[in-house]
Amino acid sequence: MQYRTIIRITGLLMGLFSITMLPPALVAIFYNDGEGMAFIKAFVVSLLLGFCLWYPNRYHKADLRTREGFLIVVLFWTVLGSIGSLPFIFANNPDMSWTDSFFESFSALTTTGATVIVGLDDLPKAILFYRHLLQWLGGMGIIVLAVAILPVLGIGGMQLYRAEIPGPVKDSKMTPRIAETAKALWYIYLFLTLACAAAFWFAGMSAFDAICHSFSTIAIGGFSTHDASMGYFNSPVINLICVVFLLISAINFSLHFAAVTNKGFNLKVYLKDAEFKVLIAVQLILTAICFFVLFQTNIYDSAEETLDHALFQAVSVSTTAGFGTESFHSWPLFLPMLLIFSSFIGGCGGSTAGGMKVIRIILLVLQGSREMKRLVHPRAVFTIKIGNSVLPDRVIDAVWGFFSAYALVFIVSMLALMAFGVDELTAFSTVAACLNNLGPALGEAASNYATLGDGSKWVLLITMLFGRLEVFTLLVLLTPTFWKN
Amino acid sequence: MQYRTIIRITGLLMGLFSITMLPPALVAIFYNDGEGMAFIKAFVVSLLLGFCLWYPNRYHKADLRTREGFLIVVLFWTVLGSIGSLPFIFANNPDMSWTDSFFESFSALTTTGATVIVGLDDLPKAILFYRHLLQWLGGMGIIVLAVAILPVLGIGGMQLYRAEIPGPVKDSKMTPRIAETAKALWYIYLFLTLACAAAFWFAGMSAFDAICHSFSTIAIGGFSTHDASMGYFNSPVINLICVVFLLISAINFSLHFAAVTNKGFNLKVYLKDAEFKVLIAVQLILTAICFFVLFQTNIYDSAEETLDHALFQAVSVSTTAGFGTESFHSWPLFLPMLLIFSSFIGGCGGSTAGGMKVIRIILLVLQGSREMKRLVHPRAVFTIKIGNSVLPDRVIDAVWGFFSAYALVFIVSMLALMAFGVDELTAFSTVAACLNNLGPALGEAASNYATLGDGSKWVLLITMLFGRLEVFTLLVLLTPTFWKN
Numbered sequence: 001m002q003y004r005t006i007i008r009i010t011g012l013l014m015g016l017f018s019i020t021m022l023p024p025a026l027v028a029i030f031y032n033d034g035e036g037m038a039f040i041k042a043f044v045v046s047l048l049l050g051f052c053l054w055y056p057n058r059y060h061k062a063d064l065r066t067r068e069g070f071l072i073v074v075l076f077w078t079v080l081g082s083i084g085s086l087p088f089i090f091a092n093n094p095d096m097s098w099t100d101s102f103f104e105s106f107s108a109l110t111t112t113g114a115t116v117i118v119g120l121d122d123l124p125k126a127i128l129f130y131r132h133l134l135q136w137l138g139g140m141g142i143i144v145l146a147v148a149i150l151p152v153l154g155i156g157g158m159q160l161y162r163a164e165i166p167g168p169v170k171d172s173k174m175t176p177r178i179a180e181t182a183k184a185l186w187y188i189y190l191f192l193t194l195a196c197a198a199a200f201w202f203a204g205m206s207a208f209d210a211i212c213h214s215f216s217t218i219a220i221g222g223f224s225t226h227d228a229s230m231g232y233f234n235s236p237v238i239n240l241i242c243v244v245f246l247l248i249s250a251i252n253f254s255l256h257f258a259a260v261t262n263k264g265f266n267l268k269v270y271l272k273d274a275e276f277k278v279l280i281a282v283q284l285i286l287t288a289i290c291f292f293v294l295f296q297t298n299i300y301d302s303a304e305e306t307l308d309h310a311l312f313q314a315v316s317v318s319t320t321a322g323f324g325t326e327s328f329h330s331w332p333l334f335l336p337m338l339l340i341f342s343s344f345i346g347g348c349g350g351s352t353a354g355g356m357k358v359i360r361i362i363l364l365v366l367q368g369s370r371e372m373k374r375l376v377h378p379r380a381v382f383t384i385k386i387g388n389s390v391l392p393d394r395v396i397d398a399v400w401g402f403f404s405a406y407a408l409v410f411i412v413s414m415l416a417l418m419a420f421g422v423d424e425l426t427a428f429s430t431v432a433a434c435l436n437n438l439g440p441a442l443g444e445a446a447s448n449y450a451t452l453g454d455g456s457k458w459v460l461l462i463t464m465l466f467g468r469l470e471v472f473t474l475l476v477l478l479t480p481t482f483w484k485n
Numbered sequence: 486m487q488y489r490t491i492i493r494i495t496g497l498l499m500g501l502f503s504i505t506m507l508p509p510a511l512v513a514i515f516y517n518d519g520e521g522m523a524f525i526k527a528f529v530v531s532l533l534l535g536f537c538l539w540y541p542n543r544y545h546k547a548d549l550r551t552r553e554g555f556l557i558v559v560l561f562w563t564v565l566g567s568i569g570s571l572p573f574i575f576a577n578n579p580d581m582s583w584t585d586s587f588f589e590s591f592s593a594l595t596t597t598g599a600t601v602i603v604g605l606d607d608l609p610k611a612i613l614f615y616r617h618l619l620q621w622l623g624g625m626g627i628i629v630l631a632v633a634i635l636p637v638l639g640i641g642g643m644q645l646y647r648a649e650i651p652g653p654v655k656d657s658k659m660t661p662r663i664a665e666t667a668k669a670l671w672y673i674y675l676f677l678t679l680a681c682a683a684a685f686w687f688a689g690m691s692a693f694d695a696i697c698h699s700f701s702t703i704a705i706g707g708f709s710t711h712d713a714s715m716g717y718f719n720s721p722v723i724n725l726i727c728v729v730f731l732l733i734s735a736i737n738f739s740l741h742f743a744a745v746t747n748k749g750f751n752l753k754v755y756l757k758d759a760e761f762k763v764l765i766a767v768q769l770i771l772t773a774i775c776f777f778v779l780f781q782t783n784i785y786d787s788a789e790e791t792l793d794h795a796l797f798q799a800v801s802v803s804t805t806a807g808f809g810t811e812s813f814h815s816w817p818l819f820l821p822m823l824l825i826f827s828s829f830i831g832g833c834g835g836s837t838a839g840g841m842k843v844i845r846i847i848l849l850v851l852q853g854s855r856e857m858k859r860l861v862h863p864r865a866v867f868t869i870k871i872g873n874s875v876l877p878d879r880v881i882d883a884v885w886g887f888f889s890a891y892a893l894v895f896i897v898s899m900l901a902l903m904a905f906g907v908d909e910l911t912a913f914s915t916v917a918a919c920l921n922n923l924g925p926a927l928g929e930a931a932s933n934y935a936t937l938g939d940g941s942k943w944v945l946l947i948t949m950l951f952g953r954l955e956v957f958t959l960l961v962l963l964t965p966t967f968w969k970n
C-alpha cells in the first residue's frame with residue numbers, strides 16, 4: 001500500500017477543501033451575523049492540517065492501484081466530513097456538541113440531509129449557507145465517485161456502466177480520465193444549479209433561499225433554510241420546480257453528458273435508457289398511489305391540491321431528497337412507509353440520489369425471473385441482457401452481493417439503535433433514511449434527529465457513510481484480505 | 486402438464502388426510518367434550534371430496550416431471566390446509582369464522598403456530614388435540630419436502646443437499662426414492678415424538694399435555710394447550726426438555742438418518758457438519774446476549790432463573806418454535822427484536838424449523854466474503870467450498886436469489902398489512918413471525934392474532950405459505966413460463 005502517496009493526496013484534499021470555509025465567511029460579513037470567525041478558524045485549521053499531511057510527503061507520487069482507490073474514497077468522505085464539522089464546533093449560534101457537529105457535517109456531505117438543528121429559521125445566514133454548500137459539494141463528489149471511480153473499482157455491479165452507458169468512462173485507466181470526466185460533469189452540475197436557482201427565484205423565493213435550495217435540490221440533499229422545509233413557501237409552482245430538478249438530478253449524469261455533447265441537445269439518449277424509463281415509471285406509480293389514498297381520506301381541499309402534495313412527496317422521498325411539506329406527517333402511516341420503502345430504490349446510478357439505485361433493482365428483477373425460469377427448465381441456459389449485451393456472471397454476483405450487504409448493514413444498524421433503547425418505528429425509519437441518504441424519518445425523528453442519543457447518532461453517521469459509499473467500498477476495508485500484501 | 490394425474494394424487498391425499506379427523510373424534514368421545522360431530526362431519530366431507538377428485542381420474546398415472554412437482558407441493562399444502570379448516574368451521578366451541586378457521590388450519594399445518602383463538606385453557610380437548618396433530622403432520626410433511634423433494638426441485642440452492650449431506654437422497658429420480666426416504670424419516674420422527682412426550686410426562690405434565698406439547702415441539706410448531714404457553718407449567722425442567730428437543734428437531738433430519746443407520750448411534754456425523762455447528766453457535770450467542778441484558782435489567786430474581794428464561798426464549802424463538810413464557814413481553818424491546826431477527830436464520834435445512842435456514846446464511850456469508858476478496862483482487866479466481874467440494878455457480882445464484890425473493894415477500898406483505906391500517910411494529914413482527922413460520926409476534930399480535938382484520942389474516946396466511954414453501958415453490962407458479970408448454 002502506497003501510504004505516503006495516500007497521505008499526500010489526503011493533505012491536498014484538505015487544503016483544497018479549506019477554501020469551502022471562505023464563501024460562508026463572506027456571507028457572514030455580508031449579513032453581519034457574527035459567525036464569520038467560526039469559518040475563518042475552520043479555514044486556518046483545515047489548511048494547516050492539510051499542509052502538515054502534504055508537506056512531508058510532497059514528493060511521493062506513486063502510481064495507485066485499485067486497492068488504494070478504496071482507501072482514498074473512504075478517506076475522502078471521512079476526512080472531509082470531519083473537517084466539515086469544524087465550523088459547527090466553533091460556532092456560538094447554534095451551540096453544538098462534537099457529536100452533533102460531526103452528525104450535521106456527515107449528513108450534509110453525504111447529501112443525507114438529516115439534521116440535529118432545531119430552529120433553522122433563526123440560524124445565522126452563514127451557517128445556513130454553509131450547510132447547503134456542503135450538500136452541494138457532496139453531491140458533486142458523489143457524481144464523480146459514481147460515474148468515474150466506482151465503475152473502475154467494480155462496486156456492486158457498477159462495472160456495468162463501464163461498457164454500457166454512452167458516457168465519458170470507457171476504459172479502466174483511473175487517473176487521467178477522472179480529471180477530464182470530473183470537469184465535464186462539473187459544468188453540467190453548475191449549469192443545472194444555476195437554472196434551478198433562477199427558477200426558484202422567479203417563482204418567488206428570496207435570492208438567498210433560491211441559491212440555498214438550488215444547492216440542496218441538485219444534490220438531492222434535502223436541507224432547507226426553514227424548519228417547515230419546502231412547506232414554508234406553500235407554493236405549488238415552487239414544488240413543481242423542485243420536482244422537475246429532482247428528477248433531472250436523479251438521472252445518470254452520464255446521460256446528461258451524452259445528451260449535451262452530440263451538438264445540440266439530444267433527448268433520444270434518455271428515451272433509449274432502460275434505467276431512466278423505470279425511474280419515471282416508479283415516480284408515476286408512487287404519485288398515483290399517494291393521490292388515490294389521499295383523495296379517499298380527504299386530507300386536502302381539492303384534487304389539484306392533493307395532486308400537488310402527492311407528486312411532491314412521492315418524488316421528494318423516492319428520489320431520496322427528503323424535502324417536506326407541513327402536512328406529510330398527518331398522512332395515513334401506510335404512505336410514509338411506502339415512500340420510505342421506495343427510497344431503497346432511489347435514483348439512477350451516477351446521479352446524486354441515494355438508495356440502492358434503479359439499475360440494481362432492474363438487475364435484481366431480471367436475475368430473480370431468471371432463477372424462476374431455471375427452476376422450470378433446469379437444463380436450459382438463460383442469459384440476462386441490458387440493451388443488447390449479455391451481463392457477465394461477475395456483475396450478476398456483484399448485484400446479488402450488494403443487495404445482501406445492504407440488507408445486512410440495515411439489520412445491524414437497526415438492532416444497534418434498538419440496543420440504545422430507540423423504539424422500533426424510529427429505529428426502522430432513521431436507519432432507512434440514513435442508509436438511503438434520504439434524511440427525514442418517522443417516530444421520534446419525524447421533524448429532526450436532535451433528541452436521539454449520542455450513540456444512536458454515531459451509528460446513523462456510519463450508516464450514512466455505508467449508504468453513500470455503496471456499502472462495499474467501506475465494508476471491504478474491514479476485511480483482512482484488504483490489508484494483506 | 487399432467488392435470489388428471491395431479492387431480493388423482495390430490496384426491497388420494499385428501500382421502501388419506503380425512504383419517505386425521507378420526508383421532509380427535511375419539512378424543513372428543515373420551516373426554517365427552519361435545520365436539521365429536523365436527524370431526525365426523527369433516528371426515529365425511531373430506532373423504533367424499535377426495536373420492537370425487539380421485540374416481541374419475543383413477544387410471545391416470547402418467548410420469549411426473551419437475552414442473553408438476555411444484556404444483557403438487559403447492560396443492561398439498563393449500564388443499565390440506567383448506568380441508569384442515571373444516572373442523573374449526575363445523576365446531577360450536579370455539580365459534581370461528583371462515584377466515585379464522587382457515588388461518589388456524591394453515592398456521593397449524595405450516596407449523597407457524599400463530600393462533601386466533603383466545604381462551605385455549607377452556608377449549609374442548611378434541612379441538613386442542615387436533616391443533617397439535619395438524620402441526621405434527623405439518624412437521625412431518627416439511628421434512629419429507631425438505632429432505633426428499635426440494636433438493637430435486639432445486640429450490641434456493643437446496644440441490645446442494647443432493648450431493649453433500651450423507652443422507653438418503655442422492656439421485657434425482659423422484660418417485661421411488663420419496664416413499665423409501667419418507668418411511669425412514671417417519672420412524673425417526675415418531676421416535677423423537679415418543680421420547681419427548683415421555684420426558685414431558687415424567688417432568689410433571691399431564692399425559693394429554695405431554696402428548697400435545699411433544700407434537701408441537703418436534704414439529705417446531707409452538708402451539709400450546711394453554712394461553713400462557715410453556716409459562717403455564719413454570720418449570721425449568723420442562724423448559725430444558727423443550728429446549729433439547731427443539732434443538733434436535735432443528736437439525737437436518739438427514740443427519741439423524743445418517744447417525745442412526747451406521748450400526749449404533751454415531752455422534753461424529755453431527756460434529757463433522759458445518760451447519761450443525763453454526764446452529765449451536767447461534768443459540769449460544771443469542772442466549773449469552775439475552776442473559777447479559779436481562780441480568781443487567783434485574784427482571785428475574787436470580788442468575789439461574791435468568792439463564793432459564795434466556796436459554797428457553799433464545800432457542801424457542803430462533804429455532805422458530807415460538808413457545809412463550811409469561812414474562813417475555815416485559816423484556817426490553819431490543820431482545821424480542823433481536824430474537825425475531827434471529828428467526829430469519831431459523832434452523833437447519835431438512836429440519837422442521839422455519840426461517841431462511843442456517844445453511845443459506847452460511848452460504849450468504851461465504852459468498853459475501855468472496856465478493857469482497859474479488860474487489861481487492863479483481864483478477865483472481867475464488868471458489869466457495871462446503872466441506873471439500875466446490876459450490877457450483879448455479880447454487881450460488883440460487884441462494885442469492887432466495888434471499889432477495891424472501892426480502893421481497895417480506896416487504897410486500899408488510900406494506901399490504903400497513904395498507905390495511907395495521908401499525909408498524911405489528912406489521913413488521915407478524916410478517917416476520919409468519920414468513921419465518923415462527924408464530925408469536927409483537928404489538929397488537931403480542932398474545933394472539935384474534936384482533937387483526939380479515940384482510941390482514943389472509944395476507945399473513947399467504948405469507949406463511951411462502952415461508953413454508955421456501956418462497957420459490959409458490960412464486961414460480963405465478964410466472965407465465967411455468968404455465969407455458
Ligand SMILES: [K+]
Pocket residue numbers: 111112113220221222320321322437438439
Ligand atoms: K437526502
Ligand SMILES: [K+]
Pocket residue numbers: 596597598705706707805806807922923924
Ligand atoms: K412455529
